[in-house]
Amino acid sequence: MEMTIFNHxxxxxxxxxxxxxxxxxxxxxxxxxxxxxxxxxxxxLVNQIKCLLNDKPRLLKWVESQPSNETxxxxxxxxxxxxxxxxxxxxxxxxxxxxxxxxxxYNAYLSISEKYAHxxxxxxxxxxxxxxxxxxxxxxxxxxxxKRELSIDKESGTxxxxxxxxxxxxxxxxxxxxxxxxxKHVIETIYEITDFYLMELGETKSDIHPIYxxxxxxxTADKKETASKRLSFGFTGxxxxxxxxxxxxxxxxxxxKEDKSPADLxxxxxxxxxxxxxxxxxxLDCDNKNFRYIIEKLASDYFDNLTxxxxxxxxxxxxxxxxxIKSNNLSKAVSHNPKSKTEIDKIFNQLQ
Numbered sequence: 001m002e003m004t005i006f007n008h009x010x011x012x013x014x015x016x017x018x019x020x021x022x023x024x025x026x027x028x029x030x031x032x033x034x035x036x037x038x039x040x041x042x043x044x045l046v047n048q049i050k051c052l053l054n055d056k057p058r059l060l061k062w063v064e065s066q067p068s069n070e071t072x073x074x075x076x077x078x079x080x081x082x083x084x085x086x087x088x089x090x091x092x093x094x095x096x097x098x099x100x101x102x103x104x105x106y107n108a109y110l111s112i113s114e115k116y117a118h119x120x121x122x123x124x125x126x127x128x129x130x131x132x133x134x135x136x137x138x139x140x141x142x143x144x145x146x147k148r149e150l151s152i153d154k155e156s157g158t159x160x161x162x163x164x165x166x167x168x169x170x171x172x173x174x175x176x177x178x179x180x181x182x183x184k185h186v187i188e189t190i191y192e193i194t195d196f197y198l199m200e201l202g203e204t205k206s207d208i209h210p211i212y213x214x215x216x217x218x219x220t221a222d223k224k225e226t227a228s229k230r231l232s233f234g235f236t237g238x239x240x241x242x243x244x245x246x247x248x249x250x251x252x253x254x255x256x257k258e259d260k261s262p263a264d265l266x267x268x269x270x271x272x273x274x275x276x277x278x279x280x281x282x283x284l285d286c287d288n289k290n291f292r293y294i295i296e297k298l299a300s301d302y303f304d305n306l307t308x309x310x311x312x313x314x315x316x317x318x319x320x321x322x323x324x325i326k327s328n329n330l331s332k333a334v335s336h337n338p339k340s341k342t343e344i345d346k347i348f349n350q351l352q
Contacts, residue, residue: 001109001130004062005049005101006137009094009168010144013056016164019090026055027093034096042068045104052097066108074107077178081170081211082313084152084163091163098168102175105130109179124186127179131187134176135200141169142201151328174211194304205299206308206330231275231313234304241351242302243267248347249294253340257283269316270303278315285320288333290340295330297348 008014034051038044046068053059086092109130116122150162158166177193184190193211197203235242243263249255250263260283269280284291299306308327311317317325338344 001105001112001126001133002062003101003105003133003137005053005059005097006168006172008056008059009098009164010137010140013059014097016090016094016161019160024088024090028089030054031089031093031096039100040074042074042104042107045074045100045107049097049100049104052093052100066104067111069111074103075110076214077102077106077174078181078214079174079177079211080214081174081209083170084158084166086163087158090160091158094160094164095167098164098171102171106175106178110182113182120186123183127183127186130179131176134172134179138169138172138176139201141165141172142203145169151331170209173209177211205306206296208305208307209309210305210307210313230273231277231310232273233270233275233306233310235271235302236304237302239267239271242270245298245347245351246270249344252343252347253290253294254285255291255294257285269314270298270306275314275316277313280314280316281318282316283318283322284325286340287320287338288325288329289335289338290344291325292330292333293335293338293341293344297344301348 005014009016030052033054034048037048037051039048046063046066050060050063053063083095084091086095109126112126113123116126145162145165148161148165150165152158152162152166173193173196176196177191180187180190191200194205194208197208198205201207246255246267247263250258256263256266261281265280266282269275269282286294295306295308295311308330311325311330312327315324319325319329323329
């Protein structure tokens with residue numbers, strides 16, 4: 001399955017770092033034309049994409065060559081995720097193009113899947129081919145993000161290159177998992193989101209951006225997938241150890257401002273299996289470097305999902321200065337030797 005538009009976004013004429021001011025003016029007109037198109041069927045969806053690419057003759061020719069069945073009902077991806085929000089014409093243009101092309105590819109794959117439902121060899125070929133191509137573009141976006149040392153900062157805003165690279169990475173991951181779910185029986189290796197980040201992207205647990213299962217609760221959906229709508233840090237250890245560690249960290253390294261958020265409140269949050277964002281407020285009394293080091297120690301020994309992005313999604317943590325803690329804050333707070341490292345290590349080592 002060809003993914004020519006994504007190839008152009010990452011390697012060719014649609015690379016965001018090539019965008020000039022006059023391109024933005026054209027994007028504005030394209031968005032107006034695209035908004036007029038009804039995209040309730042595959043031909044309509046294709047026509048909307050064509051509106052967005054009306055100055056790209058090679059891409060237009062390719063889009064026009066893609067099969068589109070008028071009677072085909074479109075189905076949404078079974079996974080979703082939190083995506084960067086567009087802030088201007090250019091970022092809106094790219095978000096719509098990436099969304100609609102992902103939508104088109106998913107439905108094109110479903111058509112292929114139905115066509116070869118009784119031929120497992122061809123079904124395997126098309127499924128593996130689609131997943132391989134998607135992984136290639138996800139890896140490309142990830143490597144470009146690392147090479148350019150980019151990060152998303154909602155407070156100070158995000159430039160177009162950062163926006164597009166993160167948007168395409170996260171959107172294609174939802175597309176990957178949506179396609180993987182359709183014909184699991186013909187795939188040799190099935191990934192969960194954690195393994196995909198660690199084994200395929202070569203990233204760490206703190207880099208994981210959660211995805212959410214939005215499809216029907218049928219036998220084809222794993223328990224882990226259907227439960228992923230709930231926000232939880234995934235505690236796996238013994239509660240008595242966690243309570244001892246948190247209380248000792250509060251005493252020895254001033255983890256929390258206990259007059260505003262006592263240790264028991266943090267323990268309650270860490271153990272929760274269904275966190276309501278913003279319901280609990282945890283105020284730190286240590287700096288972000290020490291907090292990050294503590295989180296990494298906890299995550300490696302006691303939690304499956306204590307990631308920087310889940311900490312942000314909980315909307316529960318506030319820095320020593322009272323600012324909401326974002327995943328970007330923790331990413332930037334990297335330190336192999338934070339101020340309280342010796343004391344923190346001693347606390348964890350005593351409870352091994």
